[in-house]
Amino acid sequence: MSLVLGLMALLQTGLLGIFALNYLDNSLEEQMGQQAVHVAKTIAVIPQIISAVEQRDSDFLQPTSLQLADTIDARFVVIGDINSIRLAHPNYERVGQPMYDDDGDYNEPALLEGRPYVQKAIGSLGASIRGKSPIFDSTGETVIGVVSVGFLLDNVDSIIARYRTTLTVAILSAFLLSVLTAIWFANHFKKAIFGLEPEQIGLLFEERNATLESIREGIIAINSQGLITTFNRAALHTLELTDKTPLLGKPIQTILPGSQLLEVLANGEPQFDQEFWVGETCLIANRIPVCQNDQIIGVVSSFRRKDELDMVSRKLTRIQQYADSLRSQTHEYSNKLHTIAGLIQIGANNEALNLIGQETENHQTLIHLLVEAVPDPVLAGCLLGKYNRARELGLHLKVDTESRMTDLPERLPRDQLVSIIGNLLDNAFDATLAHTGAGGEVFLTMTDLGNDLIFEIEDQGAGIPLDEQARIFEKGVSSKHEPGHGIGLHLVETLLHRLAGTVTIDPTERGGSRFTVYIPKINPNHTPKSTKGSPA
Structure with missing residues (x-):
């Protein structure tokens, strides 16, 4: 349980962490791209920039682009003309060279379609997120150049790395907490089931069913709500119910109206050898409450037909009668034999014969009476x-x-x-x-x-x-x-x-x-x- 719960927690937090990092990465890139486009659009409408691009004045655009990049904390601000020829670049040596030498992009959406866009590319300054915007002339109708504002992806990677470290710590902490919780839950659960393993519980359940079915007495158990939770086949037969009669979950009063099980459930006093009638059948029942942590959680009752107990009692009575009869006859005849032997030894033969005749006469009289009557x-x-x-x-x-x-x-x-x-x-x-x-x-x-x-x-x-x-x-x-x-x-x-x-x-x-x-x-x-x- 500890291992499974720990692995489940690790899997869940790991998947959530990967999703969060990917989502964060995409969000940051999208946010930086929108920021870059917004800055590029702002620079493209500055009158001085428009005038300088119309005049191809790199001397003005070059320092201005560096100052703007430093102000907005961008990696670069590159300005090109209608032919994508650089008019301003952080590396002055690249001024006058085509912009597509870096990224292979001819700035067609900006120059040909006149719309700003976001681009992710690897240029001469490294991998970056770029926002590009067209520069229109003073009339605002003709595209005369393009502004490219870029933010390096290294910043995004550093932010992602920082969050990755935080999420890793959170994932490991959640895993450790889950393991500790699983250990506590497993110990608590095992204590509740008396330290038994699941296989042992299964074996005990099978033994319990076999034991219930091997008992000739009827067994019925109810829970604290008075609902039947356990019964055996002998209970069905004793109550003259069919084997298919549904009993589980039924209120005991619907099966045994007037049952004393609810009384035992209420007062907790066991009952032994109590008679009760079901139809025309008299039953003898024992009822014992089931307690857990000093709380009554149910009652178990065993019962069987009274005539079965009476039959056993009668058999024992007859055996006792036969034993008493044999013992009394043995004792009596032993005394009589000793008396007759003594009379013979002292020569009182007539008295011995009279005693024998008297004994025979008494028994013969009784036997004759019993035979006839x-x-x-x-x-x-x-x-x-x-x-x-x-x-x-x-x-x-x-x-x-x-x-x-x-x-x-x-x-x-x-x-x-x-x-x-x-x-x-x-x-x-x-x-x-x-x-x-x-x-x-x-x-x-x-x-x-x-x-x-x-x-x-x-x-x-x-x-x-x-x-x-x-x-x-x-x-x-x-x-x-x-x-x-x-x-x-x-x-x-x-x-x-x-x-x-x-x-x-x-x-x-x-x-x-x-x-x-x-x-x-x-x-x-x-x-x-x-x-x-x-x-x-």
């Missing part, structure tokens, strides 16, 4: 895992023998169903264990009669005050003070809302709480997915 393997596996989890905690999960759950609709997502029942049972385990300790009981009743699937879960906890029942489904609200709680019941309410279901809380005769879940077999909110246009 809950043919769905996913729900049955969840209940069996929770049964073992309760035993590990020292609790008893009792399933009503009259329970039936055989009419599960095919459209009902099984992962959402087991997430609802599993979280409610876990909540019942915690409440019972906190209030009664080991030996407490949790009761589960299920029925699919009518148009709804109904699940009743009773615990032996301390109960839930009426004024607290509406708050327990809020995210982060929990009776426990350890971090990581307050998620289960919030997820239950979210999933029930999606399934058009409801949950009620009632006190029980034992002092605990009864959670009753109603899930319609036909979801009135469920509609076939259709292709939607822009949410704007």
Whole structure:
């Protein structure tokens, strides 16, 4: 940048300097020529000069021409007759000789046409600018001679040289100033782009585009005017826009009405895990302000569909349930095996057989009930895992023998169903264990009669005050003070809302709480997915 800007400045000032010098040279020559003609015309009308030329009086004209040349600071004043024979000349030896010996000019415009003119020629006195004017007789009608006034071009060259020196200094000064300015500008510009070279900026731009397209979350960024500056293809797909939808330069409100990006732009407070709706799609968004020199210059938002996050959460919940189930079974059976081994070692074979039979009978009873009442393997596996989890905690999960759950609709997502029942049972385990300790009981009743699937879960906890029942489904609200709680019941309410279901809380005769879940077999909110246009 420094080199290019310096060379451009040098080229521009150099061209301007050459043009100025040439213009000055031509102007000076033209000015001197006009001056010479003006002086020649003035001398040609002097009566004494006219009379002397008519009389061919060189004795008078010779000293007079020298005096006139000295007065007007001219190099020479030459006077000739009608035949171009010199009557006066700075060099007296050339008096009486033809004037065309010097310049080859027969003075035809002046002598034949009677008009003054300017001539540039090299004569016996050197290169000069000459102004020539005809001399008319006393009547003013007949040309009787010619006056030639000359200024040497050496004076013009000295003036041009002086100006050339000045312009050269000006050109070099401008070049130096341009180089210094270019260096300052380059350093300032490089500081603004964090010391990166243009090639590095290009590489980062390509990497930035590739990174944006590799992210599965939608990305949208706006500038300080609220205009969209960046987006990726995932944002178009998440917002159900076409790939050809023009977004760059559009106000964010035309694409996402009610977007909180402008709020973040105004107050500079980041937002995390915020829900917002676009049409019938619920999205989870993070919004972070972009600052430069303590000024907010834009906002970047990343977002994705909430059901994708819920799906990941449900998968993790199921994995956790399976792990808890396997751990509880391993722990329980390990204790039972050690007990049976001890009974056998002390010879208490009958007691060992009774323990084995009791264990087998309890599991067989539950398995038989689940096989008949809950043919769905996913729900049955969840209940069996929770049964073992309760035993590990020292609790008893009792399933009503009259329970039936055989009419599960095919459209009902099984992962959402087991997430609802599993979280409610876990909540019942915690409440019972906190209030009664080991030996407490949790009761589960299920029925699919009518148009709804109904699940009743009773615990032996301390109960839930009426004024607290509406708050327990809020995210982060929990009776426990350890971090990581307050998620289960919030997820239950979210999933029930999606399934058009409801949950009620009632006190029980034992002092605990009864959670009753109603899930319609036909979801009135469920509609076939259709292709939607822009949410704007």
